[in-house]
Amino acid sequence: MKTNLSRTLFATVALLVVSQPLLAATKKTDKELGALVAALQTVSQDPLGGRLGLAVAATSTPAPALSAKSNGLTAQNSGVSADQRAYQLWKNDRKS
Amino acid sequence: MYRRRLALLAAFALVFFQPLAGAMPAADQIGLAFRLMDTTQNDAISPAEWKRASFALFRAADKNNNDFIDGDELKSSTIAQDTFLRADKDHDGRLSVDEFVELRRQLFTLADLDHDDYLTYVEYELFIVFEPVGWHDHNANGRMDVSELRVSLTAAFEQLDLDHDGLLDKKEAAYMEAKRFARFDKDQDGKLSLEELVAGYRSEFGV
Numbered sequence: 001m002k003t004n005l006s007r008t009l010f011a012t013v014a015l016l017v018v019s020q021p022l023l024a025a026t027k028k029t030d031k032e033l034g035a036l037v038a039a040l041q042t043v044s045q046d047p048l049g050g051r052l053g054l055a056v057a058a059t060s061t062p063a064p065a066l067s068a069k070s071n072g073l074t075a076q077n078s079g080v081s082a083d084q085r086a087y088q089l090w091k092n093d094r095k096s
Numbered sequence: 097m098y099r100r101r102l103a104l105l106a107a108f109a110l111v112f113f114q115p116l117a118g119a120m121p122a123a124d125q126i127g128l129a130f131r132l133m134d135t136t137q138n139d140a141i142s143p144a145e146w147k148r149a150s151f152a153l154f155r156a157a158d159k160n161n162n163d164f165i166d167g168d169e170l171k172s173s174t175i176a177q178d179t180f181l182r183a184d185k186d187h188d189g190r191l192s193v194d195e196f197v198e199l200r201r202q203l204f205t206l207a208d209l210d211h212d213d214y215l216t217y218v219e220y221e222l223f224i225v226f227e228p229v230g231w232h233d234h235n236a237n238g239r240m241d242v243s244e245l246r247v248s249l250t251a252a253f254e255q256l257d258l259d260h261d262g263l264l265d266k267k268e269a270a271y272m273e274a275k276r277f278a279r280f281d282k283d284q285d286g287k288l289s290l291e292e293l294v295a296g297y298r299s300e301f302g303v
Contacts, residue, residue, distance in 0.1 A: 044227055049179070056202040087197070
């Protein structure tokens with residue numbers, strides 16, 4: 001009983017010690033991200049690029065349909081774009 | 097490392113600094129945004145750095161974290177609403193990561209005046225200047241070209257010249273770094289004429 005309690009306490013303390021740098025890194029990343037977003041939103045309140053964005057959006061062609069929409073394939077077989085994958089990786093990096 | 101810490105410390109203070117000339121941000125604010133995007137600190141924004149900044153903007157706009165920007169998650173200026181509708185290529189009433197990043201990618205291409213796949217500080221500054229007034233794509237090639245600077249700067253100049261005296265004083269040109277203002281001000285009268293503005297920017301691109 002005492003041994004189990006000691007082990008549990010030891011494991012808890014070890015976990016707390018190990019997690020501190022990870023938590024600090026996450027806080028730092030969140031702070032950097034917050035600073036970046038705040039700075040970008042200060043110089044431009046429209047993330048779509050104002051009149052420049054309107055011009056490019058008006059002239060660009062429609063994106064090709066993903067395979068899931070065009071031939072009824074399941075979501076598992078649908079094409080996840082490179083941008084979507086990159087965004088998910090970016091989000092996961094912030095969580096880890 | 098020290099530079100980044102200093103930039104972070106300045107970030108929250110400068111967010112509340114109000115630009116002097118209309119709605120145009122001040123030089124310090126533009127500089128901060130540029131430096132925070134420039135993670136490699138090579139004084140240029142690469143497509144990858146621009147994309148990471150775009151991810152950050154997308155995440156900030158995606159309030160419910162459903163990986164879409166819904167119409168009500170964007171600040172609803174008329175321009176933004178119109179752009180939203182046009183950027184929503186699959187017409188599902190929301191912007192996906194693909195649609196948003198593609199629009200941002202096109203903005204990067206547009207802003208890259210010398211077509212070298214990097215945004216220098218001057219190119220980013222001009223992007224901010226032209227965002228509210230648009231760009232006159234004289235040769236209809238979908239890009240901003242140095243040859244088109246005069247026409248577009250004329251429109252921007254009219255917006256910036258708040259007292260309509262035909263000159264930009266330092267307050268009206270507060271978006272511009274002081275060193276560049278002094279460099280552009282050939283007659284050193286403390287103000288920039290349209291000719292000085294056009295000639296100055298053209299010289300930045302070696303034209």
